[in-house]
Amino acid sequence: MMTADNHTVFDPVTYILTGIPGTEESHVWIAIPFFLMYVVTLFGNSLLLFIILTERSLHEPMYLFLSMLATVDLLLSTTAVPKMLAVFWFRAGEISFAACLTQMFFIHVSCIAELAILLAMAFDRYVAICDPLRYITVLTKSVIWKIGLAAVTKSFCIIFPLTFLVKQLKFCRTNLLPHTYCEHMGIARLACDDITVNIWYGLAMAILVIGLDAVLIAFSYGLILRAVFRLPSKEARLKALRTCGSHVCVILMFYTPAFFSSLAHRFGHIIPGYIVNLLANLYVLIPPMLNPIVYGVTTKEILKRVINVFYRCCSRSSLLS
Helix, strand or coil, X not given: CCCCCCCCCXXXXXXXXXXXXXCHHHHHHHHHHHHHHHHHHHHHHHHHHHHHHHCHHHCCHHHHHHHHHHHHHHHHHHHHHHHHHHHHHHCCCEEEHHHHHHHHHHHHHHHHHHHXXXXXXXXXXXXXXXXXXXXXXXXXXXXXXXXXXXHHHHHHHHHHHHHXXXXXXXXXCCCEECCCCCCHHXXXXXXXXXXXXXXXXXXXXXXXXXXXXXXXXXXXXXXXXXXXXXXXXXXXXXXXXXHHHHHHHHHHHHHHHHHHHHHHHHCCCCCCHHHHHHHHHHHHHHHHHHHHHHHHHHCHHHHHHHHHHHHHHXXXXXXXX
């Protein structure tokens, strides 16, 4: 383990992820629900991707955006959770500085991309309900893939400077990182340099990117609700609300932990460190696990095909036996 005093500048070769401070004796048990959530995430999102990609009838804008969301969820959870479990179960917290920066980059890129895709899905529902006659002409496959490319490009352009800022820092304290994965402020706080730029960049990113996306999503759903309650048929209103309900649930699942985690960081002096750390873990555990479940249960077309997949698997196994 490499450590240094407060007066010696050193280039960190290796960081040590320590897990959740204050809960060391319970790490093995904490990892069990984390592992189960990760298994559900892998299975649910992979099944969702398989169904959407193999069923030509689902090659529509809403489902294509959903496949993008599933891909981002798989990237987010796979970037963070395996190392997290290694820390909990095997105390294998060692991670090179380059690997730590790479993990930080992909986790933050995935989060920004997820927000961009949720905004695209809100726009999709807005066009489908508020201007249905133009839906096919506005959201062509070409436009959908351009939106997906724009989400990835936007995420890269926002997070790359953050990675560059961290790489330029000089470190003179410790290489012990009190977290389960590498994240921007966790690394920056170990530096002996002034991290004001890092703090302001992170704040600007939260307000201008995350906050703006949240406002645009809320505005879209405000217009959608207004259009829904103007529909003449009660059945049509209920169908529209059911369709949008799953999207709203997914959005709340992502923004709720983000909001509470932000509050926890702001009032960290009165909130125990393990609470702040647990809230940060919700980013990479809860939304990726629940997204496919919410869409699988609330979207009739997907639920029907999931049942068909399991029915075919059961039929084949019974024939083989």
